[in-house]
Amino acid sequence: MARFRWTSPLAQVIAVGFICFCCPGMFNALNSLGGGGQVDSKVGQNANVALYTCFAIFGLLSGAIHNKLGPKWTIFIGCSTYVLYAGSLLCYNHTQAGAFTIAAGGLLGVGAGMLWTAQGAIMMAYPREKDKGKFIGYFWAIFNCGAVLGSVIAFAINFHVTEVKSLGDSTYIVFIVLMAIGTLIALSLVPPSAVTHSNGDRIQIQEFPTWTGEIVAVMKLFLDWRMIVLIPMFLSSNWFYSYQFSTVNGFYFSTRTQSLNNIFYWFSQIGGSWTFARVLDYQGVNRRTRALWGLAVVTVCFVCTWIGGVFFQRTYNIHDSMGNHDFKEGASYIGPLFLYMFYGLNDAAWQTYCYWLMGALSNDVAVLSRYAGFYKCIQSSGGAIAWRINAVKAPFMTELIICFALLAASIPGALFLSLRIKDHSDDVSGVDNVGHKHEIMEKADQKSEYPV
Template sequence: MGVEGSAAVVADEEKAPSGGESLSTRSRFRYNSPLVQVTLIGLVCFCCPGMFNALSGMGGGGQVDPTAANNANTALYTTFAIFGILGGGIYNVLGPHLTLAAGCSTYVLYAGSFLYYNHHKHQAFAIAAGALLGVGAGLLWAGEGAIMTAYPPPNRKGTYISLFWSIFNMGGVIGGLIPFILNYHRTEAASVNDATYIGFMIFMAAGTVLSFAILPPNKVVRDDGTRCTNVKYSSVSTEAAEILKLFLNWKMLLIVPASWASNFFYSYQFNNVNGLLFNLRTRGLNNVFYWGAQMVGSIGIGYVLDFSFKSRRMRGFVGIGVVALLGTAIWGGGLANQIPYTHDKLPRKLDFKEPAFAGPFVLYFSYGLLDAMFQSMVYWIIGALADDSQTLSRYSGFYKGVQSAGAAVAWQVDTHKVPLLSQLIVNWSLTTISYPLLILLVILAVKDENKSIEENPKEANVTASNKDIST
């Protein structure tokens, strides 16, 4: 834990409840427990970005011509890149309720813009809605990152990240079923029907309401009686200065390649694998398994990162190694799949009832598995760099901002019809470059839990003090 983490814990001591105030820790299922709060933010993301992922995974936003969706996503990720970085500071100023609710509401508008496009074929509304969604997504994901990485106990962050990722991606699973069921008999249809977009909007609206159930960090208490953090909300000037410092922070610079790569491959996988190889109803079915694979991948890598070895640093090394080996195998399979077709030589679209469906389906499933493992690994490393939500909200915001800048470029790469084989090679290369840099970050910045206490005895005393408060 760094100096910033120490400051947050000291704040806990200063703000400790007095008199008869009690921090009940009798059940991990109590409302103010990290487990319940991480579950709630998972449900919020189930409804909003989970459904957005299902919509995007259809290829072209469910339209036959992906141009409108590509341009909307470029606008989305351009503003997301800005507000992803600013989002951590905004979260620290406004707190969870305003930040999360404002972010979630923009998802409803985005889905509605494609309902409009289904009838009028005008891109302007979709592009404007995409730009607004980028602002909202920056706010939502900065808050989510702070909650997911700061609320859990330090030695169980991988488990809680897996829990969040599983709930969140269940949204993609359910969201994949919506177009599959509603368009099942439309085997020759080019675009999804209106009911598909309306279904997405209903879930997204529910997520906006649910965001008000999230507690601020100073009200969340771990099972051992310690608070997650208990500091006053920051000021605009403080956050502006802290955000600028991120661009000179060597820890964040080492994460940049992984951040850039982590959403760069979506346009290729959604439009040029799922969108080009399968018919409409099969694309919906594929998304059920793509996002289901994410649940499996996050649980698997979460176990490795929390339980494989006693040493936290060793768990980090093993986790990166597992993802690197699996990633090499999956992208190698993707290369074999990609060679037979190009933009000028498109394959016949497959239906899930055909035998030839199996091979490309397994590849698409594997892409989902790798995505979850890769991003869960990066979130675990970010969570190991600090313990307080203010610092981690900035780190998470920086990660999402760089990630979104990469995605904005990727969607335009696809719009300009860059050769499919070139897109695959770039995606493979970006993820591969990130692995040695993440290993270096673990070597230099991630400490074993016992060493953190030995090097910061004040934190150990504060923890003990907080335990006394809870008893």
């Protein structure tokens, strides 16, 4: 049996998965209830606008922060803001202090930018090229188990609540404790320079230049054609959350049914990411072919699902009663549940594909941290706009059409890049992610796997 090594790439990615299980996973469970579990969803919606606005700004800057501080402190600081945000919702239950919750949402945007940039760099840079999809699948499965557990907790605590009602204090307290645990796990992460593969090879890392040099490198991403063509895909990748969580789940279903729906939603994400990642890592064809296969799969999936969403959305509108549908309705509940599950599956496949495409462009931790920060910047800009549209009570069908149109607009750019994907990443050094020529790496890959 292989010796356990905390400094192995897989161990570090799994550790980050458990950190995100506790922090973003629990946040997703809260956020997918609509309004953070509050009856007055406007406060939660405005907190999300603040969150994604700050996320967009600091997502872009977080690549430089990560490259200077390293993953341990970048993730630790980021995780601490999740605890603060959950605490603000607990406070709101007693004080109705919406300003505190909105401010906490803004701070969470700063922290989330740091956390997700570091996470993206680790997930894309630590594995060998042939295993990038597998590592993304590992991470996404563990991370979304957190949202599943959070939804189970919310469902269990609120099982007897049939009307629309704010979550109780006990639910928020459980989430705060779990987020605090994830924050502490971050302190166990090792620096990239200490991470080694089973044969002793190290991860490729560019030396941190200067703050000015780092910022210039980040800003040059806006001139990089590979990032430019992916902007529509990045923009759309979180845009639909406000529609799915607030307009569909938050408005249509009762409180306890929202929690039940989220169990299936996040569980579908686990299956969607894991299965799709295996397709992207299939070694029987070259990487360009896998990129095209992946794009075809996500395109067919989202088109079929969102057409189904159009038919469902025609059954209710913003003027109807809120939260009057419960899982105990029986057969009439099954159709909307399956639609919501496919929304989750599509989200996982879409984001897995985004990360895989970026991971196919480089193997360097510093470079990929900038890519991840750029991705989160554009993604969060879309999220901020979408949550604002939701907060001002736009017609539900209008929200859906915008989501659908943005997803469709992403396809040409993704296709343009997919046709130009190479079998090996072109890094500045001309070497692979562990410092060897590609021919040497191919031999090493045949001899070793990834013992943790």
